[in-house]
Amino acid sequence: MSVHSISTKELREQLPKVRAGLARGNQYLLIYRSKAIARLEPIKSKPSSDVPGLARGNQYLLIYRSKAIARLEPIKSKPSSDVLVRGGGLKLQANAPQPLTPQYLKQLATRRYE
C-alpha cells in the first residue's frame, strides 16, 4: 500500500487510474489549491451512510457503478502517528569551516546563484 498526492483536477481526469490504484490498496491525499484537503482510501469495512461536507468534518463515499469503492475523509481524521522522527545520518558541522549558523547557511545557499 502506498500514499499518493493527487489534485482535484487529476482526480476528475484520471478517475479510472485512481480507481485501479484503490483496488490495489493505494491511498491518495487530495490536494486543492496546494493544500491537502482529504484522504482517499479503499473501503475495508461496511461503509457509513452519511455524506455531508468535508469541511464540517464528515466523510464522503466515492461511488462507482452503484458501489462504494472508497471513503473520502477530512485530513484531521487521519490516524494518530506512531512513527518516530529519525533524522541524522550526516556530520556536516564536524567538517564545516565555521559554525553552521542560520546566517552562514543562508550565505551558502546564495552561492548557488553565483
Place this chain on the structure above:
Amino acid sequence: MNSQASVFIDANTFIYFLDETAQQHGSTITALQKLVDKQTELYTSHHVIEEVLFIVAKLATAQAVTIAIERIAELPGLLLVEPDTDLTFARRYVKLWQKSKVGINDALLLQLMIDANIKHLFSYDEAFAKQAIKFGIISIDVQ
C-alpha cells in the same frame, strides 16, 4: 509548543534535522516529533529541498546528498506545496518582495505559505521569521 494545524519547514531546519553534529539537532528532532505526534501537517517545497541539497553537496559528498533526501523522505506526512503552473504566482511574490524586506527567495516561500494558508513556520532564520510575522505567519516555539 502551541497547537499548529500546518507548519512550513525551512531549509535550515532540514539541515539541523540531518546534521547529527549540529548544536540544534536535538531540539529540531524533538520539535518535529512533537509536531508529528500532534498530527500537524508538515509542508515544504521543492525550492527548499533544492537549497538543502545544495548546502549538503557543498559541505559533504554526493553520497551524503542521497542520504539527505532519503532521510527527508522519511519525515512522516511531509507534503510539498508548489506554485501555480503559470506566471501569476511569480507576479504575486514579486509584489510581496517589493513591499517587504526579504530577498526574492524568501518572498517566494512566503507567497507559497500565504497561498496554501499555512500560518506557521519552522525556521531558525530570525530575520526571515520576523518578516513572516508581517504576513500573519508565526514561528513555532522550538522550546
